[in-house]
Amino acid sequence: MATLLTQYQLKHHTVKNRLVVPPIVCFGYAGKEGYVSEKHIKHYERLAGGGAGIVIAEAACVSKDARLSEDQLGIWDNAFIPGLSGLASVIHSHNAVALIQIHHAGTRVDRNVSDTPLAPSDMTTNDGRRAKALTLEQIADISEDFTRAALRAKEAGFDGVELHACHKYLICQFLSPITNKRRDEYGADKAKFASDIIGNIRRACGGEFIIGVRMGGNDPDLKGAIRYARAFEEAGADILHISTGYKDYKPQDLDYTENEYYNWIVRSGIVIERNVHIPVIVVNGVRKPEQAAYIIEEGLADFVAAAKGLLVDEAWLAKIQNNEPVVLCDGCRRCRWFIKPETCPHYRV
Numbered sequence: 001m002a003t004l005l006t007q008y009q010l011k012h013h014t015v016k017n018r019l020v021v022p023p024i025v026c027f028g029y030a031g032k033e034g035y036v037s038e039k040h041i042k043h044y045e046r047l048a049g050g051g052a053g054i055v056i057a058e059a060a061c062v063s064k065d066a067r068l069s070e071d072q073l074g075i076w077d078n079a080f081i082p083g084l085s086g087l088a089s090v091i092h093s094h095n096a097v098a099l100i101q102i103h104h105a106g107t108r109v110d111r112n113v114s115d116t117p118l119a120p121s122d123m124t125t126n127d128g129r130r131a132k133a134l135t136l137e138q139i140a141d142i143s144e145d146f147t148r149a150a151l152r153a154k155e156a157g158f159d160g161v162e163l164h165a166c167h168k169y170l171i172c173q174f175l176s177p178i179t180n181k182r183r184d185e186y187g188a189d190k191a192k193f194a195s196d197i198i199g200n201i202r203r204a205c206g207g208e209f210i211i212g213v214r215m216g217g218n219d220p221d222l223k224g225a226i227r228y229a230r231a232f233e234e235a236g237a238d239i240l241h242i243s244t245g246y247k248d249y250k251p252q253d254l255d256y257t258e259n260e261y262y263n264w265i266v267r268s269g270i271v272i273e274r275n276v277h278i279p280v281i282v283v284n285g286v287r288k289p290e291q292a293a294y295i296i297e298e299g300l301a302d303f304v305a306a307a308k309g310l311l312v313d314e315a316w317l318a319k320i321q322n323n324e325p326v327v328l329c330d331g332c333r334r335c336r337w338f339i340k341p342e343t344c345p346h347y348r349v
């Protein structure tokens with residue numbers, strides 16, 4: 001039986017355990033230029049120092065015009081490589097596998113960044129801006145931005161990247177029939193945009209580079225998400241990370257019974273894990289080490305990620321081994337607007 005502390009062989013990396021720090025944007029840390037700051041280094045030193053086997057650095061934007069906020073971390077230019085290599089080093093110094101999430105905000109681009117949001121199809125954004133459907137040329141350019149970002153991540157020393165294909169951002173918008181009404185090949189095969197990016201990154205970065213995909217387990221529904229998961233595996237993805245898609249509610253075709261260990265989002269990841277041959281990270285609402293331990297010990301998923309749980313107390317693994325109490329996130333939800341992390345009652349630098 002695997003436990004949270006059991007190693008996992010991911011390509012040529014022996015991942016030291018099954019706990020994952022998922023991507024967590026640190027608003028305000030990068031400043032308007034988007035560079036890694038001292039605050040970032042300290043923050044990742046603390047998180048990686050907690051001992052998780054994989055640390056996925058926060059969403060870094062592949063294009064200056066596609067940022068979700070003016071102060072989002074950048075990866076759109078080679079000038080970011082030295083700072084990013086500091087992040088990769090601090091994660092590696094704790095013997096964790098270092099990934100970085102690469103991201104394009106699509107229609108969720110900050111108003112101060114662009115007033116012409118990009119989308120798979122014409123649409124009006126929630127804040128009333130008109131988004132224009134991408135041309136084939138623009139799609140090719142954005143795909144190239146992702147490949148260049150992955151090459152920069154590799155040069156900075158990261159072991160791989162995670163494509164941000166969930167939470168209503170651009171790749172997710174291609175996957176969802178709500179936002180992708182295209183009549184061309186990207187509409188007929190909604191996984192094509194992401195699958196092409198995976199293939200391009202694989203060719204550019206080589207066979208040993210880890211490619212992860214963070215996708216929704218609920219959009220268009222569970223069956224559709226399984227189809228996408230298989231398409232990404234086929235395209236060359238090495239690991240999946242299941243969150244929510246364009247929708248943020250439970251798909252009708254998901255069989256889930258309320259229980260104390262995991263919610264329906266984790267459940268969708270568990271079902272997807274059974275339908276692919278690559279490892280799956282489940283995430284959402286895992287606030288206590290006991291929940292994570294249960295999921296791994298019952299063989300429900302390969303890895304468990306905890307965002308708010310580890311923000312509050314990164315030392316889960318050491319504490320459970322030493323039988324010490326873990327400080328728990330109380331779910332006050334202030335971190336949804338992580339503009340002032342110090343507003344978290346448990347914030348420490």
Ligand SMILES: Cc1cc2nc3c(=O)[nH]c(=O)nc-3n(C[C@H](O)[C@H](O)[C@H](O)COP(=O)(O)O)c2cc1C
Pocket residue numbers: 022023024025026058059101164167214243283284285286287305306307308309335336337338
């Ligand atoms: C402050 C904050 C920043 C986040 N940033 C990202 C991000 O960069 N990319 C991403 O895919 N999800 C991001 N998320 C979502 C988390 O990775 C995670 O999926 C979510 O918090 C649910 O997990 P939890 O219940 O363990 O907190 C963020 C969440 C928080 C609280």
Ligand code: SF4
Pocket residue numbers: 308309311312328329330331332333334335336343344345346
């Ligand atoms: S701000 Fe609240 S919800 Fe966020 S990590 Fe801290 S205790 Fe948890």
